[in-house]
Amino acid sequence: MLIGIPKEIFPGENRVAQIPAGIQALLSAGFEVVVQEGAGSNAHYHDDEYRNCGASIAPDAAALYAQADIILKVRQPLASEAELLREDQTLICLLDAWFNQPLIKTLAERKVRSFALEFIPRTTRAQSMDVLSSMGAISGYRSVLAGAMALPQYFPMLMTAAGTIHPARVFVIGAGVAGLMAISTARRLGAVVEAYDTRAEVREQVESLGAKFVEFDLPQEDSKSTGGYATQKSEEFYRKQREQMTIKVSQADLVITTAAIPGKTSPVLITKDMLHYMKKGSVIVDLAAERGGNVEGTVANEKVYLDGVTIIGYVDHAGRVPVHASQLLTKNITTFLLNMAADGQLNVNMEDDIVAATLITEAGEIKHAALKAQIEKE
Numbered sequence: 001m002l003i004g005i006p007k008e009i010f011p012g013e014n015r016v017a018q019i020p021a022g023i024q025a026l027l028s029a030g031f032e033v034v035v036q037e038g039a040g041s042n043a044h045y046h047d048d049e050y051r052n053c054g055a056s057i058a059p060d061a062a063a064l065y066a067q068a069d070i071i072l073k074v075r076q077p078l079a080s081e082a083e084l085l086r087e088d089q090t091l092i093c094l095l096d097a098w099f100n101q102p103l104i105k106t107l108a109e110r111k112v113r114s115f116a117l118e119f120i121p122r123t124t125r126a127q128s129m130d131v132l133s134s135m136g137a138i139s140g141y142r143s144v145l146a147g148a149m150a151l152p153q154y155f156p157m158l159m160t161a162a163g164t165i166h167p168a169r170v171f172v173i174g175a176g177v178a179g180l181m182a183i184s185t186a187r188r189l190g191a192v193v194e195a196y197d198t199r200a201e202v203r204e205q206v207e208s209l210g211a212k213f214v215e216f217d218l219p220q221e222d223s224k225s226t227g228g229y230a231t232q233k234s235e236e237f238y239r240k241q242r243e244q245m246t247i248k249v250s251q252a253d254l255v256i257t258t259a260a261i262p263g264k265t266s267p268v269l270i271t272k273d274m275l276h277y278m279k280k281g282s283v284i285v286d287l288a289a290e291r292g293g294n295v296e297g298t299v300a301n302e303k304v305y306l307d308g309v310t311i312i313g314y315v316d317h318a319g320r321v322p323v324h325a326s327q328l329l330t331k332n333i334t335t336f337l338l339n340m341a342a343d344g345q346l347n348v349n350m351e352d353d354i355v356a357a358t359l360i361t362e363a364g365e366i367k368h369a370a371l372k373a374q375i376e377k378e
Helices: 020-028 047-052 061-067 101-109 131-150 177-188 200-208 235-251 322-338 353-358 369-377
Strands: 002-005 032-036 056-058 070-075 090-094 113-116 158-160 163-165 169-173 192-196 212-214 254-257 283-286 303-306 309-312 359-362
Touching: 002 061, 020 032, 020 047, 020 322, 032 047, 032 061, 047 056, 056 061, 070 322, 090 322, 101 359, 101 369, 113 353, 131 177, 131 254, 131 283, 131 309, 131 322, 169 177, 169 235, 177 192, 177 200, 177 254, 192 235, 200 212, 353 359
Parallel strands: 002 032, 002 070, 032 056, 070 090, 090 113, 169 192, 169 254, 192 212, 254 283, 283 309
Antiparallel strands: 113 359, 158 163, 303 309
């Protein structure tokens, strides 16, 4: 089977699904590989590097889609790309399926077999395929750098002849992959870090990175994660959480929010009223901006100023370091593909929990039960 690597056309997307160093693994598994001309250029990988690694080069997207049996992408196809997909072709990418239901219907109608990488379960066996964790770690790292550049003060404590500079105080909300990376990055820069998460079991991880774990007195609700992801809480829970969180955000110089619920809009954790109590010149980096944000007033892909506070809502943190982001994606996607490949052919085994969790459409049907139910309901 022939694997196609197209150039990403999603606005602002600089990553590529396979870097040249990953081509050999696909060839060794019995596949052939074709790469669209310029596919890796935004990630600083050039066509000659792909040729030297054994891939052929297609002059444009139409030529690539016409010959490839399997399409490996980073982001979901836009309308012009969806038109190029054909029956029995296999698409593997971040589909953002919960929020792209018209696309899912189109893929089913065109009888495309599609897999959503964001649905990979967070299990031990799937760790090397976990795209969201790979990209979340980059976002956590980048969030601190973005916050530090916007903050009108130093991060570390400095003792100089002109006086002592006190360290910045950083408050991280959410201790998942992105939050933990944010904690470690802020600590390396010399900040005093506190972190909060509804899951008490992450305390040890937070403290092992040198941060203080914050606890609030909140209503008892199930805080266990589902498949490694956070669960949605009641509005009463969020209200009481915001009341107690006001104290912590008012003490912080930089706040990083990471709370995201799969298939849902992001919970609002910091309201405009809470911003009023924050220090003038303080900064919030909202990593949940793509789904409405954890901060009231966040604007996706923009930096805004409200009540003396800078709110950064960039949604492309991983795309801002495309070299390493593409390297990690290559490993994730290759491992996912080879898990269901044999002698250059796909073997879609629905008894495999990873395959069953990620298969979205096949043979004209929507195979993901929960997604299908939501689409039919609407």
